[in-house]
Amino acid sequence: MHLLLSAFFSTCRSADLTGFLENFMAQYTIAVVVGSLRKDSFNKKLAGALEKLFPADFGFTHVRIDDLPLYNQDDDGSPAAQVTRLKGEIAAAQGVLFVTPEYNRSIPGVLKNAIDHASRPYGQSAWNGKPAGVIGASVGPIGTAMAQQHLRNMLAYLNMPALGQPEAFIHNKEGLYDAAGNIGEASLKFLQGWVDAYVAWVKKHA
Numbered sequence: 001m002h003l004l005l006s007a008f009f010s011t012c013r014s015a016d017l018t019g020f021l022e023n024f025m026a027q028y029t030i031a032v033v034v035g036s037l038r039k040d041s042f043n044k045k046l047a048g049a050l051e052k053l054f055p056a057d058f059g060f061t062h063v064r065i066d067d068l069p070l071y072n073q074d075d076d077g078s079p080a081a082q083v084t085r086l087k088g089e090i091a092a093a094q095g096v097l098f099v100t101p102e103y104n105r106s107i108p109g110v111l112k113n114a115i116d117h118a119s120r121p122y123g124q125s126a127w128n129g130k131p132a133g134v135i136g137a138s139v140g141p142i143g144t145a146m147a148q149q150h151l152r153n154m155l156a157y158l159n160m161p162a163l164g165q166p167e168a169f170i171h172n173k174e175g176l177y178d179a180a181g182n183i184g185e186a187s188l189k190f191l192q193g194w195v196d197a198y199v200a201w202v203k204k205h206a
Helices: 002-011 014-025 042-051 081-092 109-119 145-157 185-205
Strands: 028-034 058-062 095-099 132-138 169-171
Touching: 028 042, 028 081, 028 185, 042 095, 042 132, 081 109, 095 185, 109 145, 132 145, 132 185
Parallel strands: 028 058, 028 095, 095 132, 132 169
Antiparallel strands: none
8 A cells, every 4th residue: 555655646746636635635625716718817817825824724626627618508408528527626625716817807717607507407406505605806006996896796696705805906016915925014915814714714614
């Protein structure tokens, strides 16, 4: 057995192994849904930096939404493999962290498409009861306030208890991150407080 484990670990990249061990040890798995597809997305970077602020008993599943077909109710009886994967990842998580940009004063279409897919067929929603955190960054001074409010309206219908306070409308500006990509000193206290509140929220509702 020892030789088999040694062989397994030797074939794993260190980053993959670290992620595997973190999720294996975690008591709580959070499905992270980033609403932007851009390679250098502000919100993808924010999600990665926030994860470092969580306690050791939390692990993360990065939910892929870029390959989902457009939602069509005709497909409810025979969903695509990508949809089945999405619903499985949400169902297996103890909470969902939405990190969304704001497009035209609302959430991106790709995020709405993912929400629709995982909520259907009617009565078989993977979102039901999952404690949610809602946050997002934008170059605008009001962050993603409108997008977050629209998203919260959907989460209320989906029966997802969403953390209400503190709200976090992040202005993506110089100083938000340090040279290593971690949350910068000016924002660290606030965002650590937000993460701590969400951790308590998940433990209360999971």
